[in-house]
Amino acid sequence: MTIDPNETLCFKRSIGRTLLLLSLSIPFLVIGYLLTTGVFDAPGSEGDGRILGILCMVFFGGLGLYGVIRLALKPDQAIEIGPEGIRDQRISTGWLPWAHITGISTWKSRGSSFIMLELDETFEAGLKQSAVYKLFKLANALVGAKGHCLNPVGFDVSFRDLRSVILAYAEAHGAPAVE
Structure with missing residues (x-):
């Protein structure tokens, strides 16, 4: 790719x-x-x-x-990655700008892998999230996930490809590409 x-x-x-x-x-x-x-x-x-x-x-x-x-x-839901940042409507309708992403890591649980995005606390406090997403975030935190989970299950991209794209964009736009 x-x-x-x-x-x-x-x-x-x-x-x-x-x-x-x-x-x-x-x-x-x-x-x-x-x-x-x-x-x-x-x-x-x-x-x-x-x-x-x-x-x-x-x-x-x-x-x-x-x-x-x-x-x-939402049949046309998508994960978008661009110079502005990442937009996953499951997390928020707005962009998660690279400048506010403080950490990117991979978390594995029971055979599934997730890309974890840690956000600047000030930015995250103002982020509009749905009640359902907040509930899932709480459940994920209870099992050890730290941050916002990105998982491409059900999307036209593999985990490996999504991860490599996010890391390449993060590096190009100044966000920490931590693994």
Whole structure:
């Protein structure tokens, strides 16, 4: 991949990859349903798995529904990287300028890799973030993620390519390219 840090690159959401990810909730919905019917209950137990089944259906059904709604409302969502900085509408509608990015690192958890962006505290305090993103950021922080997570799952770019583009742009525009 040839990188020109003076141009703005746009990595669009892949509808096929997103639908594939969303389809992963279907087996868990089926398992949850089966738990509620008592198929897996031991003889003599009276619906002990029912609550677990309901929780499974609510959790994975909610995730699937949230993903479908998000896909329907923003099918053209993209990660943009340019001379101005990085714009990922999952984090904020505005740009994250290179001058306010204080750290770039990679964080791995349970087989998934994330690009972590640390922002200047003053800039971050004024950053408009959705309530859903704040909730995900809190959950990520509870498992050890420090900063803002960028993950290209469901987008038309590999993690390796996204990481190399971000580091090249960071170097070209004066942001710390820390690994």
